[in-house]
Amino acid sequence: MQCKKIQELLKADYLDKEADPKEEQFIKEHLKQCSECSGLEKELQAHRMLFQGAKRKQVPERIWCNIRDAIVTERLKQGEGLIRGILERLRDLIFTRRPAVVLATSLSVIIILAVIATTTIQSQVSLSKQNAAESIAGYSLNGENGYVLYDLGTSIEEYFL
Amino acid sequence: MNDIALDVLERASRGNMDAFEQIYKATSSFVYNVAFRITRNSADAEEVTQDVFMKIYRNLKGFQFRSAFKTWVYRITINTAINRYRKSKKEEKDRVDYDNIIESLPDNRLAMEGVNQNDNEAGLNALLDMLSHEHKTCLILREIEGLSYQEIADTLKIPVNTVRSRLKRARQALLVKAGRR
Numbered sequence: 001m002q003c004k005k006i007q008e009l010l011k012a013d014y015l016d017k018e019a020d021p022k023e024e025q026f027i028k029e030h031l032k033q034c035s036e037c038s039g040l041e042k043e044l045q046a047h048r049m050l051f052q053g054a055k056r057k058q059v060p061e062r063i064w065c066n067i068r069d070a071i072v073t074e075r076l077k078q079g080e081g082l083i084r085g086i087l088e089r090l091r092d093l094i095f096t097r098r099p100a101v102v103l104a105t106s107l108s109v110i111i112i113l114a115v116i117a118t119t120t121i122q123s124q125v126s127l128s129k130q131n132a133a134e135s136i137a138g139y140s141l142n143g144e145n146g147y148v149l150y151d152l153g154t155s156i157e158e159y160f161l
Numbered sequence: 162m163n164d165i166a167l168d169v170l171e172r173a174s175r176g177n178m179d180a181f182e183q184i185y186k187a188t189s190s191f192v193y194n195v196a197f198r199i200t201r202n203s204a205d206a207e208e209v210t211q212d213v214f215m216k217i218y219r220n221l222k223g224f225q226f227r228s229a230f231k232t233w234v235y236r237i238t239i240n241t242a243i244n245r246y247r248k249s250k251k252e253e254k255d256r257v258d259y260d261n262i263i264e265s266l267p268d269n270r271l272a273m274e275g276v277n278q279n280d281n282e283a284g285l286n287a288l289l290d291m292l293s294h295e296h297k298t299c300l301i302l303r304e305i306e307g308l309s310y311q312e313i314a315d316t317l318k319i320p321v322n323t324v325r326s327r328l329k330r331a332r333q334a335l336l337v338k339a340g341r342r
Contacts, residue, residue, distance in 0.1 A: 011329040016303060018310055018325075040336075047288070047335055051304035054285050059193040063207055064185055067214045068178070074215075075176075 006030050006037050015044050165230055174221040181221075185214060188231075191306060192238045198301045199242035199294075201286050205249055209242045216241070228315065235302070235316040243294050291338050296331035303328060 006027055013019035014027050031038045165187050172180035189210060196209035216237050224233065289297050302308040302316065314321045 008329065011332045012325045015332070016310070016328065043336060044332060047332065048304060050281060050285050050288065051300070053281050054198075054305060055282070056190065057194055057197050057203070057206070059189045059210070060207060063189070063193070063210050064182070066211055067185065067218075068182075070211070070215055071178070071181075071218055074218075 002030070003034060003037055006034075007040055010037065010041050010044060014041075015048065170221070170224075170230060174224065181218060184217070188234050189214075192234065195235075195238050195301060195306060196242040196245070198289060198305060199239070199297065200246045200249060201290065202249065205245050206242075209238070209245045212241050212245075213238050232312070232315045235308075235312075236318075239298055239302075239316065243298070246294075288335055288338075292331055292334060296327055296334065299324060299327040300331045 009019060009023065009027060014024060017024075019027070031041055165184055169180045169183050173184055192213050193206055193210045196213070197203060197206035200206055200209060213234070217234065224230070289300070292300065298317065299313060302313045303310075308316070310321050310324045313324045317324070
């Protein structure tokens with residue numbers, strides 16, 4: 001019973017020096033008297049030696065070079081990605097069809113065109129009225145001195161008048 | 162693994178390459194050796210080391226210092242190495258023959274006296290290959306890297322008692338496979 005418990009402790013806490021000091025002392029005393037448990041302890045220590053005797057591998061220098069290159073490449077890609085992202089965003093803003101934007105833009109264009117057309121027509125009408133008024137005024141004002149023609153277009157018109 | 166000053170970590174997280182190189186120098190031996198023991202292959206170990214450091218580089222900004230940096234690196238290393246090993250194992254057709262493993266195990270007496278390094282290496286790899294990932298990982302962290310039970314528990318996110326029982330089972334499995342128990 002005692003051996004079983006001690007053998008369990010040997011495989012973990014005792015071997016790894018994680019057992020509390022009292023427990024450790026108790027096991028040490030037991031190992032002096034029990035050949036089976038001390039045999040197990042030796043086997044476990046032999047495996048441990050195998051692990052601890054394993055030579056640590058030197059890290060090949062090329063690994064750091066590869067990592068550094070990969071980081072530089074990634075940073076460059078991120079930079080390119082940033083520029084590309086901004087351009088794509090702009091393109092989206094300009095070219096992507098959005099119903100509300102299209103409707104608003106169309107309405108704005110129609111309104112602007114309508115305003116321009118109305119303004120042009122109004123100015124044309126007022127100019128015609130002004131010309132007519134000026135012509136009539138020319139006849140009446142210069143009635144005593146004969147006909148004064150302000151706006152004669154052709155020689156035929158001049159002849160008849 | 163050496164401790165790394167907080168300001169070095171902060172500078173590295175802001176993209177400072179010198180600081181990142183300092184981190185690499187302090188941790189690469191651990192990463193490479195653990196990767197090598199898990200994958201049992203230097204080419205895979207190199208690949209794992211590169212992957213681990215690229216993961217550290219990409220995630221250092223988001224590292225909240227909630228856990229110790231060392232523990233974080235241990236965890237990334239273990240996960241990356243195990244994934245790599247699984248991938249390689251799938252590709253590998255020829256499985257290690259059990260009899261060869263037993264043959265390659267050095268005699269206890271020789272092991273105690275300090276055997277030829279190549280035999281030692283082969284014996285160690287053969288032993289590790291007989292274990293499950295869980296047992297193998299615990300044993301590597303404990304026996305080769307010298308982590309405490311608590312550090313192993315933190316790294317693998319398991320209770321300390323689980324670490325204890327995994328080590329116990331791993332050692333028992335080695336004894337049984339070696340035909341000694």
